[in-house]
Structure formats: C-alpha cells, structure tokens
Amino acid sequence: MTATQMRQADMTPVASIQGCTRRYPGVLALDNATFEVAPGEVRALLGKNGAGKSTLIRMLTGAEIPDSGRVLLDGSELTHNGSGRAQEAFEKGVRVVYQELSLVPGMTLAENLFLGRWPRKRRVIQYRTMEAEAAQAMKLLGLDLAPDGLVAGLSPAEQQLLEIARAMLGRPKLIILDEPTSSLAAAEAEKVMAAVTRVAAQGIAVIYVSHRMNEIRQIAHSATIMRDGKIIDTVDVKGADTREIVRLMLGSEASQAAALEDRSQAEVVLEVRNLGLAPKLASVSFALRKGEVLGVAGLLGSGRTELLQAIMGVRRPDAGDVLVDGSPVRHADYKRMLRNGFGYTPESRKEEGIVPLLGVDENTLSTNFAGVSSNGILSARRMAEATRKIVDRLHVKTARTDTPIGTLSGGNQQKVVIGRWVYAGSRVLLLDEPTRGVDVEAKAQIYAIIRQLAEEGRSIIFVSSEIEELPLVCDRVLVLRDGALQEEFRSPNIDQDSLMAACITGH
The missing domain is CATH 3.40.50.300 (P-loop containing nucleotide triphosphate hydrolases)
Structure with missing residues (x-):
C-alpha cells in the first residue's frame, strides 16, 4: 500500500464515485468507474482526449447523473435527479475552475469573486464586506491585489488565481482544476502551482487535470489514469515512471509504427x-x-x-x-x-471556419468568388459546377451544393473547410x-x-x-x-x- 493509500484509508473521502456508468448515444463515456479523493490530497487526473475525465468531473459537480452507481460527497450521496443536483453538490463544497476563464474584465476583482451572489443588505450591495472577504480569499493564495481594481489589468496568471480564489469562497471541500496552466508561461504556472499547494495545506482536496508531468510531480500526491471511460489505475506520483503512465493512458492497442512511404521532395x-x-x-x-x-x-x-x-x-x-x-x-x-x-483551417471550426447559414457552395468558394462570376455577378450554374467538383473529390455527403453547411455532420463540414483551399489552389x-x-x-x-x-x-x-x-x-x-x-x-x-x-x- 502506498503512502497516499494509507493516508486515504484513515480518512473519510471528500468525494467518492462508486461503480458509476454513463452512456450517451453511441458512446460509453464512463464505464463502472470507482474513484475517491481524501482531504488535503492533490490528485492528478490523466487521460487522453475522450478518456472520460470530463464526464467524471461532471459527475462530481452534479452536472451529470449516472445511469448506474452512486456519487457521495463528504460521506452522503447526491440524491437530486434534476437541475437541483448541481446546487446540491455546490452546497456540499464542490467547486470547479475550468480552463476557459469566466471573469468580466470591466468589473472589479471583488465583484468578480462574488459574481451572482453579491452580499446585500436591504437590497443594497455591501461593497466593504465584499472587498474585505475578497482580500482575505486572495491572501490565502498569496495574491496581493487591490480588491477594487479592475480584472482587465491583471496578468493571465493573476486571472487564473482569481478564479481559484473565487472557488475558495464558502469553505469548499473539493476544488477541481481543469488544465489551470494551459495558457500560462512557465514562470506564471509556478504561481498557480504554489497556490494549489496552499489550498491543499488547508485540508481541501484538489483534483488537478493536466498532462504536464513536471507540474504533476511537483504538486500531486497521486495520479489516476483513465482510458476509454475506465479508471485504469491510481499510482503514487513520486515513484511513477513517465513511460509507464503513457502506457496506461494509451493501452496495449497503441500503434507502434506507421507504414507510410515518405514521398516528399527535397x-x-x-x-x-x-x-x-x-x-x-x-x-x-x-x-x-x-x-x-x-x-x-x-x-x-x-x-x-x-x-x-x-x-x-x-x-x-x-x-x-x-x-x-x-x-x-x-x-x-x-x-x-x-x-x-497558403491556406489555413482554424482550430474552432464552428466559430471561425464556417458560416453555418450559408450554403456548402458559398463556404467552399469564398476564397475565390471571381472564378464563378460573370461581370461581377455570381453565376449559380458555375457555383454549382465548381462546388460539385470539390464535393465529389472529397466525398462530402450533401444532397445539394447549396445546402446550408450548418446542417452537415462535423466531418463533412471539415471536408468543406479543407476543400475551400483545394478549390483556391493553395x-x-x-x-x-x-x-x-x-x-x-x-x-x-x-x-x-x-x-x-x-x-x-x-x-x-x-x-x-x-x-x-x-x-x-x-x-x-x-x-x-x-x-x-x-x-x-x-x-x-x-x-x-x-x-x-x-x-x-x-x-
């Protein structure tokens, strides 16, 4: 038994998932998962995309209800089966900080910390009370900032710390951090890790989602590895070999070598x-x-x-x-x-890659409308012909070339985005x-x-x-x-x- 397991055995877990399974159409997101974390423990949660990490987190926050199994917080089971389940988890001390920050730049630090739950007396916001409590929450993380200053003036690391400080309000028992340093430089990431250590020192359990082994080895006591919706193992971080962790994350089905023939030119x-x-x-x-x-x-x-x-x-x-x-x-x-x-397809297809209400033809030909125009006027016939060539070549499934691209599947949308640059001759x-x-x-x-x-x-x-x-x-x-x-x-x-x-x- 590892030191971490011995420590856990002596304590009531802050959070526990017992035999939970969650299915979505065509996807087994969580498969009979059992997981628990102890007070004051920093538990890293590892797994490649689609391993089930997000579903497990949503179980703990009450955002998801398991098809089978139980979720216990501080020894008692979550019982709500509707929208009140998330509030129930919140009241039991669960907080989550996602990688996408949710701060309002034009508001003060104190206003952001208490966003949506500002202290009031006779319907009047108590700014002094709010700023005093905000200063105390930030002090716990080593954040020496004026609570009446604007968020817009903060560095990325300070904004991330402010999100964690907000999670510290109301005596939490479990804080879940989802890739908290993904957007930070190394020096800024050190500040966040120092804050995580301070949080755990107060007896608060921390689940730390990250793939950065150098960070995990600095702050985590243990690491739980997930794959294909299953909890594969929980290992002691100090003695764990990186190669072994990778093997657990990827599984025995990992392909060893690609039999590609490199035909690139000099x-x-x-x-x-x-x-x-x-x-x-x-x-x-x-x-x-x-x-x-x-x-x-x-x-x-x-x-x-x-x-x-x-x-x-x-x-x-x-x-x-x-x-x-x-x-x-x-x-x-x-x-x-x-x-x-050159041609460029952005990471965020829906927000930056396509115009959902426009047709497949307009999305495909947007790089060169001149090629399907006559005297400056778009030709419907030429648009259909040019689009059909790309659609057929890239096997885009669409009945008509003028079908709104937003009605296509994600894979077919992506083919059109690539096809746009094929049409442009990039x-x-x-x-x-x-x-x-x-x-x-x-x-x-x-x-x-x-x-x-x-x-x-x-x-x-x-x-x-x-x-x-x-x-x-x-x-x-x-x-x-x-x-x-x-x-x-x-x-x-x-x-x-x-x-x-x-x-x-x-x-």
Missing part, C-alpha cells in the same frame, strides 16, 4: 527561423518540404495554434523570420500569405486540429484526403492533440514544448508512446 517551400511569440513561443525553427505532411504535437497550451497563426500572418511574431521558397516574407499578413499560396495548408469533433469514418477519410494532397505536391502542417493519429498521416512529427521544438520523429519510426512521452516530459 525542395523547401517554407522555412521558419527563430520564431518567437510571447508568452507561448520562444524560438521555433524548422523547414517544410514540397509534398510533406509535417505533424506538430504538443500539450494544450504549448503554442501549436499560435505557431500556425504566426506563420499565416494572423498574429505578428515578436521575433524571427518566415521564408517562402527561400525568400523572407516581410511584414507578413493574412492576405500576403494567401497570395503566396500549395501549403496549415491545418489546426482538422479532425476534432468528427467520427472515426470521417477521420479516416480526412487522413486519405491529406495524403492524396501531399502526393499531388502540396505541403501540409498537421497540428493535432490526438497523438494516436499523427503516425497515421505524417511523414515527420515535431514536438513543441517549453516554447521550442524539442524532438523530431520520422516515419516509419513514429509511435504514440514515444510521442506522448516527449510531449508530457518537462525539462
């Missing part, structure tokens, strides 16, 4: 030299060859999206150079990179999470599309947080960590165990 179409974009990118350098599919792996918040945006001119880098066909691109912006033959494609939110069949089709485009001589940067798909589509994979590219893997010697270990191992 010609370099894109070169990045010492690219910097604070706080995510310090100095990134690499070259992309004609016909190559280059993968970029890294944890959430490692700077993958920022790298693509800096190359595409969506964001201006602080330092470094971008060279196209050997020539530096000065003052690169989005339009200039489009003229250089020779370099920057794809940010191109298979996120699509089913298995659509993923396989997108992989095939990408490989086909590469064989035609197009060059592709493929960013993905799903480690297991990179060996299936990439000729080469670079690992982005600590603001720089740390390791390189080449087909056929790319396997997910090594990739995952390279991503989560900090130096």
Whole structure:
C-alpha cells in the first residue's frame, strides 16, 4: 500500500464515485468507474482526449447523473435527479475552475469573486464586506491585489488565481482544476502551482487535470489514469515512471509504427527561423518540404495554434523570420500569405471556419468568388459546377451544393473547410486540429484526403492533440514544448508512446 493509500484509508473521502456508468448515444463515456479523493490530497487526473475525465468531473459537480452507481460527497450521496443536483453538490463544497476563464474584465476583482451572489443588505450591495472577504480569499493564495481594481489589468496568471480564489469562497471541500496552466508561461504556472499547494495545506482536496508531468510531480500526491471511460489505475506520483503512465493512458492497442512511404521532395517551400511569440513561443525553427505532411504535437497550451497563426500572418511574431521558397516574407499578413499560396483551417471550426447559414457552395468558394462570376455577378450554374467538383473529390455527403453547411455532420463540414483551399489552389495548408469533433469514418477519410494532397505536391502542417493519429498521416512529427521544438520523429519510426512521452516530459 502506498503512502497516499494509507493516508486515504484513515480518512473519510471528500468525494467518492462508486461503480458509476454513463452512456450517451453511441458512446460509453464512463464505464463502472470507482474513484475517491481524501482531504488535503492533490490528485492528478490523466487521460487522453475522450478518456472520460470530463464526464467524471461532471459527475462530481452534479452536472451529470449516472445511469448506474452512486456519487457521495463528504460521506452522503447526491440524491437530486434534476437541475437541483448541481446546487446540491455546490452546497456540499464542490467547486470547479475550468480552463476557459469566466471573469468580466470591466468589473472589479471583488465583484468578480462574488459574481451572482453579491452580499446585500436591504437590497443594497455591501461593497466593504465584499472587498474585505475578497482580500482575505486572495491572501490565502498569496495574491496581493487591490480588491477594487479592475480584472482587465491583471496578468493571465493573476486571472487564473482569481478564479481559484473565487472557488475558495464558502469553505469548499473539493476544488477541481481543469488544465489551470494551459495558457500560462512557465514562470506564471509556478504561481498557480504554489497556490494549489496552499489550498491543499488547508485540508481541501484538489483534483488537478493536466498532462504536464513536471507540474504533476511537483504538486500531486497521486495520479489516476483513465482510458476509454475506465479508471485504469491510481499510482503514487513520486515513484511513477513517465513511460509507464503513457502506457496506461494509451493501452496495449497503441500503434507502434506507421507504414507510410515518405514521398516528399527535397525542395523547401517554407522555412521558419527563430520564431518567437510571447508568452507561448520562444524560438521555433524548422523547414517544410514540397509534398510533406509535417505533424506538430504538443500539450494544450504549448503554442501549436499560435505557431500556425504566426506563420499565416494572423498574429505578428515578436521575433524571427518566415521564408517562402527561400525568400523572407516581410511584414507578413493574412492576405500576403494567401497570395503566396497558403491556406489555413482554424482550430474552432464552428466559430471561425464556417458560416453555418450559408450554403456548402458559398463556404467552399469564398476564397475565390471571381472564378464563378460573370461581370461581377455570381453565376449559380458555375457555383454549382465548381462546388460539385470539390464535393465529389472529397466525398462530402450533401444532397445539394447549396445546402446550408450548418446542417452537415462535423466531418463533412471539415471536408468543406479543407476543400475551400483545394478549390483556391493553395500549395501549403496549415491545418489546426482538422479532425476534432468528427467520427472515426470521417477521420479516416480526412487522413486519405491529406495524403492524396501531399502526393499531388502540396505541403501540409498537421497540428493535432490526438497523438494516436499523427503516425497515421505524417511523414515527420515535431514536438513543441517549453516554447521550442524539442524532438523530431520520422516515419516509419513514429509511435504514440514515444510521442506522448516527449510531449508530457518537462525539462
């Protein structure tokens, strides 16, 4: 029995999930899971995307009701079966801080801490009381800030600490932190970890969701690993080997090597030299060859999206150079990179990649309406013909080319987003999470599309947080960590165990 298990055996768990199962249509999100955490314990929760971490968290917060099993908080079972279940969990001391901050920049720190539950007396907000309690909550985390100052003036780390301070109000017993340092630089992340240690020292249990092993080893007592909705194991962090944790996360079904034939050419179409974009990118350098599919792996918040945006001119880098066909691109912006033959699919498809109410045709042809116009007027016939070529080539399932794209499945929407750049004739494609939110069949089709485009001589940067798909589509994979590219893997010697270990191992 580990030291952590002995400590737990002597205490009533703050939170306990006993044999819980939760199904959604076509998905077993949680499979007979049993989990508990003790007072003052920092428990890391590990697992790749889709492992069941979010469902487990939602069970503890009362946002989800198990199909079978029990959820106990401080020894008593959650009994509500409706909207009151979340309030019941809150009253029993459960708090959660999600990675997307929920602060209002134009309000004061105190107002944000008490948002929605401001102290009142005869319907008048008691600002002195609120600011005094806010100052006390922040002091517990080592946050020395004026409670009447505006949130807009805070650094990212201070905003994250303020979210944790808000969770500290009302004597919580369990605080769940979902990727709290994903958007922070290393120095700022240290402040958050110090705050987590302070929280646990007060006897509050902490569930810490992260893949950053260097952080987990600093602050966590134990780590629970999930896979395919199951609790695989709980290990003592101090003695755990990173490779073993990776094996538990990925399972024995992990593919060992991709049998891809690298047909890329020697010609370099894109070169990045010492690219910097604070706080995510310090100095990134690499070259992309004609016909190559280059993968970029890294944890959430490692700077993958920022790298693509800096190359595409969506964001201006602080330092470094971008060279196209050997020539530096000065003052690169989005339009200039489009003229250089670049195309970019954003990570957030629904918010940034498509216009849901417009047709498949309008979404596909938006990069070059001139090609389907006569005397400045769009031709319905030419639009339908041009769209049909892309739809047929990429196997987009739609009855009509003018069907609103928002009615299509996620996989078919993503094919259209990629098809937009095929229609535009782009020779370099920057794809940010191109298979996120699509089913298995659509993923396989997108992989095939990408490989086909590469064989035609197009060059592709493929960013993905799903480690297991990179060996299936990439000729080469670079690992982005600590603001720089740390390791390189080449087909056929790319396997997910090594990739995952390279991503989560900090130096």
